[in-house]
Amino acid sequence: MSEHPRGTDEFDLIERIRARVVARDDVMLGIGDDAAIVQVPAGQQLVIATDTLNAGVHFPADTAPADIGWKALAVNLSDLAAMAAQPAWCTLSLSLPHADAAWLDAFLDGFLDLAAQHRVTLVGGDTTRGPPSICVTVHGLVAPGRALRRDGARVGDEVWVSGTLGDAAGGLAQWRAGGAIDASLRARLDRPTPRICTGLALAEVAHAGIDVSDGLLADLGHICRASDVGAQVELARLPVSAALRAAYAESERHALQATGGDDYELCFTTPPQARATIGRIAAETGTALTRIGRIVAGSGVQAFTAAGTAWIPDRAGYAHFAG
Ligand code: ADP
Ligand code: MG
Numbered sequence: 001m002s003e004h005p006r007g008t009d010e011f012d013l014i015e016r017i018r019a020r021v022v023a024r025d026d027v028m029l030g031i032g033d034d035a036a037i038v039q040v041p042a043g044q045q046l047v048i049a050t051d052t053l054n055a056g057v058h059f060p061a062d063t064a065p066a067d068i069g070w071k072a073l074a075v076n077l078s079d080l081a082a083m084a085a086q087p088a089w090c091t092l093s094l095s096l097p098h099a100d101a102a103w104l105d106a107f108l109d110g111f112l113d114l115a116a117q118h119r120v121t122l123v124g125g126d127t128t129r130g131p132p133s134i135c136v137t138v139h140g141l142v143a144p145g146r147a148l149r150r151d152g153a154r155v156g157d158e159v160w161v162s163g164t165l166g167d168a169a170g171g172l173a174q175w176r177a178g179g180a181i182d183a184s185l186r187a188r189l190d191r192p193t194p195r196i197c198t199g200l201a202l203a204e205v206a207h208a209g210i211d212v213s214d215g216l217l218a219d220l221g222h223i224c225r226a227s228d229v230g231a232q233v234e235l236a237r238l239p240v241s242a243a244l245r246a247a248y249a250e251s252e253r254h255a256l257q258a259t260g261g262d263d264y265e266l267c268f269t270t271p272p273q274a275r276a277t278i279g280r281i282a283a284e285t286g287t288a289l290t291r292i293g294r295i296v297a298g299s300g301v302q303a304f305t306a307a308g309t310a311w312i313p314d315r316a317g318y319a320h321f322a323g
Contacts, residue, residue, distance in 0.1 A: 008099035010127045016101060017092070017122065020108055024121040027089065036123035038089050040141070047140040047147060049079035055132040059190070060175050065103050067190035068134065069110030074192045075213065076138040077118060078264040081199035082211035084148040085140030087118045092125035093135040110191075118196055148202060148209035148268065153227035157207055157269035157295040160278060162195050162287050164241040165216055169260020170248060184243040192264035198289070201281040202268055209268035215259040217313060220267055221301045230298035233258070236306040239290040258303055259313045269295055 018031040028037040040046055053072050055061055063071075073090065080087050092111070096103070115122060120138065171185030195211075202209060208227055212219045217233070224231050238257040248256065270278060275291075282289040303311040 008101050010099065013094075013099055013101065013104055013127050016104055017108065017125070020112055021122050022112070022116060024088070024119065027121050027123055030121070030123045031125075036089070036091070038123060038139070043143065044141040045144055045147075047080060047083050047085035047142050048137065049076055049083075049140075050135065050137040051075045051079065052133060052135040060172070063190055064110075065106035066110035066113075069107035069112075070114050070191050071110075072134045072136050073111050073114045073120070073138070074194050075264060076136045077114070077120070077194035077196060078192065078211040078213070080138055080140040081195045082148065082209050082266055083140070083142065084146060084199045084203035084206075084209070085142045086200060087120045087138055087140045087196060089123045089139040090115065090120050091137045092122055093137075094125065094127050095130035095133040095135075096127070097129065097132060099129075114194075118194070142203075146203050148199065148206055150208055150210055150223050150226035152206075153208035153223050153229050153231075153269040153295050154271070155229055155295055155297050156272065158272055158275075158291050159220065159231055159233065159267065159269050159293040159295060160289050160291050161212065161216065161239060161265055161267045162198055162289055163193070163263070163265040164239045164244070164288070165212065165263050165265060166238075166244050166253060166257035166260050167241050168192065168262035168264075169215075169256040170244045170253075172260075172262065173256065174247070182243050182247050184241070185247065188241075189262060192262070194264060195266045195285075195287060197285045198281065198287045199266055201285060202266070202270075205274045205277045205281070206268040206270050209266055212263040212265045212267050213261060215261040216263070216267060217258050217301050217303060218261075223267070223269065224295075224299060224301060227295075228299075230296045231293055231301045232296055233293035233301060233303045234306070235303055235311055237290065237292045239288060239292075254311070255313060258311075 167188035
């Protein structure tokens with residue numbers, strides 16, 4: 001049994017959602033029945049990811065509802081990108097303190113804008129009263145054996161990352177400090193770009209991949225553990241935006257880039273002979289891809305300064321239950 005929003009009732013909210021959903025031919029039964037039915041194409045495998053956003057943990061309390069909607073879907077699509085899966089469907093579980101139709105409409109502006117960009121159809125969900133929390137599940141498709149997993153990195157691989165790192169964490173740090181916030185850093189915090197096309201293209205060449213949500217060193221560490229290898233990363237190579245460079249001194253910036261998190265960029269490993277292909281994928285997808293290090297025998301991720309000295313972070317990345 002669940003508690004439901006009062007006033008406008010839960011069914012009004014669900015109807016507002018249903019009315020705006022764009023169809024896909026492979027949705028046999030969408031919002032309205034006890035469950036949805038979708039047609040998985042013959043010979044394809046289903047890839048499933050879920051992520052929850054809690055107010056104050058995953059976004060600042062003053063985040064615009066449209067940005068919350070965008071981010072709730074974006075962080076999930078980022079997981080599909082990291083698996084090299086083609087997004088298809090999603091579900092949305094909303095826990096809201098009140099049945100606020102205006103909030104929902106704005107939330108849907110961001111959520112459905114991103115869904116349309118990737119032809120993802122919302123096929124169901126749940127709507128209950130409770131502390132603000134948004135849980136999205138996405139479903140994607142991949143040909144058997146083509147998914148990009150964490151456990152395929154090999155000694156001698158090169159380590160790459162998409163886009164730039166540290167922008168979202170830089171924006172969040174400015175927000176926490178209570179002063180001026182650079183608009184482009186805040187935009188990267190509120191509206192991450194899931195690297196779907198890049199992930200799909202990388203399936204042909206990458207050995208392992210992950211999306212950077214908790215911080216580069218932490219997430220690359222997951223690849224290392226799953227693949228039973230180590231990694232070395234050069235701080236000076238980490239891609240940086242003009243905004244982050246302008247806002248932070250180098251040492252602070254390196255910490256944001258290496259451990260900040262909320263980047264939703266892809267980190268992946270490839271054999272050295274793949275450089276030309278990576279260059280082509282970067283050009284075709286319009287996404288910067290930067291070589292930042294290499295996979296070595298051993299375990300763990302080591303970061304080095306330009307001078308070649310080991311760099312030890314205060315923390316490798318975000319951990320929900322730490323401290
Ligand atoms: P049930 O009691 O069978 O779980 P609900 O009243 O929770 O039914 O939901 C009715 C229909 O509305 C279902 O098809 C469900 O998937 C859909 N739905 C409920 N909440 C949402 C939501 N937040 N987003 C999308 N679909 C939703
Ligand atoms: Mg339900």
